[in-house]
Amino acid sequence: MSAKKGVMRDVFLERLHGLMGADERIFILCADFGSPGLDAIRRDFPERFINVGIAEQNLINIAAGLALEGFKVYAYAIAPFLTMRAYEQIRVNLALQGQRKKMNVNLVGVGAGLGYDVSGPTHHCLEDLGIMRMLPNISVISPSDWETAGQLAHYTAANDGVKYLRFDGKPVDRIYDGPVRMEDCFSELRRGGDICLVSTGFMTHRASAAASLLEKDGIRPGLMDVFRLSPFDTERFVEAVKGYRTVVTLEEGFIGRGGLDTLVLGALAGTGARIMSMGFEGGYVFEIGDRDYLHRLKGLDPEAIAARVSLALQGA
Amino acid sequence: MVHGIEGGEGFGFLRAKADWVRRETLKVHASAQETRIASSLSCVEIFTVLYYGGLLRHRPHDPAWAGRDRLIVSKGHGAISLYPILADLGFFDKAELGRVCMAGGLLGGIPDPGVPGFETINGSLGHGLGVGAGMALALKRKGMENRVFVLTGDGELNEGSVWEAMMFAGHHGLDNLTLIIDANRACMLDFSSRVLDMEPLEAKLNAFEWEAATVDGHDVREVSEALSAASHSQSRRPSAIIARTVKGKGAARLEGDPLSHVRNLRPDEVAEIIAGMEA
Numbered sequence: 001m002s003a004k005k006g007v008m009r010d011v012f013l014e015r016l017h018g019l020m021g022a023d024e025r026i027f028i029l030c031a032d033f034g035s036p037g038l039d040a041i042r043r044d045f046p047e048r049f050i051n052v053g054i055a056e057q058n059l060i061n062i063a064a065g066l067a068l069e070g071f072k073v074y075a076y077a078i079a080p081f082l083t084m085r086a087y088e089q090i091r092v093n094l095a096l097q098g099q100r101k102k103m104n105v106n107l108v109g110v111g112a113g114l115g116y117d118v119s120g121p122t123h124h125c126l127e128d129l130g131i132m133r134m135l136p137n138i139s140v141i142s143p144s145d146w147e148t149a150g151q152l153a154h155y156t157a158a159n160d161g162v163k164y165l166r167f168d169g170k171p172v173d174r175i176y177d178g179p180v181r182m183e184d185c186f187s188e189l190r191r192g193g194d195i196c197l198v199s200t201g202f203m204t205h206r207a208s209a210a211a212s213l214l215e216k217d218g219i220r221p222g223l224m225d226v227f228r229l230s231p232f233d234t235e236r237f238v239e240a241v242k243g244y245r246t247v248v249t250l251e252e253g254f255i256g257r258g259g260l261d262t263l264v265l266g267a268l269a270g271t272g273a274r275i276m277s278m279g280f281e282g283g284y285v286f287e288i289g290d291r292d293y294l295h296r297l298k299g300l301d302p303e304a305i306a307a308r309v310s311l312a313l314q315g316a
Numbered sequence: 317m318v319h320g321i322e323g324g325e326g327f328g329f330l331r332a333k334a335d336w337v338r339r340e341t342l343k344v345h346a347s348a349q350e351t352r353i354a355s356s357l358s359c360v361e362i363f364t365v366l367y368y369g370g371l372l373r374h375r376p377h378d379p380a381w382a383g384r385d386r387l388i389v390s391k392g393h394g395a396i397s398l399y400p401i402l403a404d405l406g407f408f409d410k411a412e413l414g415r416v417c418m419a420g421g422l423l424g425g426i427p428d429p430g431v432p433g434f435e436t437i438n439g440s441l442g443h444g445l446g447v448g449a450g451m452a453l454a455l456k457r458k459g460m461e462n463r464v465f466v467l468t469g470d471g472e473l474n475e476g477s478v479w480e481a482m483m484f485a486g487h488h489g490l491d492n493l494t495l496i497i498d499a500n501r502a503c504m505l506d507f508s509s510r511v512l513d514m515e516p517l518e519a520k521l522n523a524f525e526w527e528a529a530t531v532d533g534h535d536v537r538e539v540s541e542a543l544s545a546a547s548h549s550q551s552r553r554p555s556a557i558i559a560r561t562v563k564g565k566g567a568a569r570l571e572g573d574p575l576s577h578v579r580n581l582r583p584d585e586v587a588e589i590i591a592g593m594e595a
Contacts, residue, residue, distance in 0.1 A: 058446045058480035065450015093447055096437045100429040
């Protein structure tokens, strides 16, 4: 694993910018939310970029209209507002419509989980995996590093359909150094002993750090990064975790509400695997502090994860 | 095929067609009581003028023809009166009119884009203008001259998303977009003015940088001339036609009833109304 940090949206938008010259069907919309990469797109392709204003409902509807006329559309906004302010627009004009008509719409949400830590609970995004996974006809993609995020530019332009890309807002380390196949849905970063940590997005970095701590105690967990939650390759996943007696899910999202934990519980039902879920419980996070602080408070920092796993294994 | 634009005789043709559409719509309702008849009767003249008045380019046997004008029926529940027109023009088999809402049929109580002639999914209010604005933007960017028409109700304008789209279309000068408001004065539970008064509508639209005009929505000449003027306008603004209509038009029991939205007409009532129209 290279430790070089990068910001998912920057790498993604830079590569999208690179595609726009040759592909005149790419159209970018944002809901008054920017980045340097978007500035370059606005400068070089003013005819295919529009800031619709602070209006996420309209963002989705304009995107749907453009897509029905053949454009490959990217709707870029802060993740909780993109998915939850405009949920019914997404349901009607993308999920429903997408079942009847060919569309290429890519919802690019920035600020997964606690990425916007100090902005508080309106900006935290802890429900999106569950609610977006609920909708048929929408791919839910949750990359854990900027390399995967960058590869999504070409993938989304080359593949029709409606996709939700859940990007972290903060710089993250690189995990992958080769092509990531979206169809695979997940990747086993490391084979372990009895226990496997299954994570998505930023929590894959937490899982990796927790695994390093556990190794000092002689526990060597497997590491599984889930980057596409819907549609999901359940059969391959069940096969991949065979041999692990305990599976721990880790996500920056609410537990028991349709996210990664629900996906894994459903996939492994009846297999006999012991499953633990780690994420947010007990409601919204009103406490103030940065992501590391809030994770420590909620037991999601590497030390707490390692301790909870150790304890569980002792009891097993 | 252009009817009705030249005057007298042509408008007589459109009036006769509108009567026929109203009768056929009532017949559909007689066998499909789940359909929203009052909402579908207020926009009969609007659909008739669009399709038989030469104002909406279309190819019944090639519904996805790139050169077509786009019509989004945002008030999807009121689209039952479009079924007889589309069947008559050959978009689908006329026999489907006798199977509306029946198991395995093509046509439901609210149309979806699986039905030839319908562009979008409809039924949930407040979506059509934004999607239509996106289409209009796409057509302009591609240098195409097709128009986009969006039909909404007046109660539907309560939805905030409509006004987001209104601001967007005005700001971006989408002059290839025409909004037709079937202002039939009633929501589901009461007259619109008593639920959430949207007046003065024309002034509101003009303030949002639209070119708005008000017509009698049951007068085919007025509807036709307003639509034609909107299509040929040199203005850089999007155009809106406020069609003043009556919910349940043609069915005396529904006209003036604030709850007409949820009222049905029994088959015997339908027969009586049709007999009256033909007398």
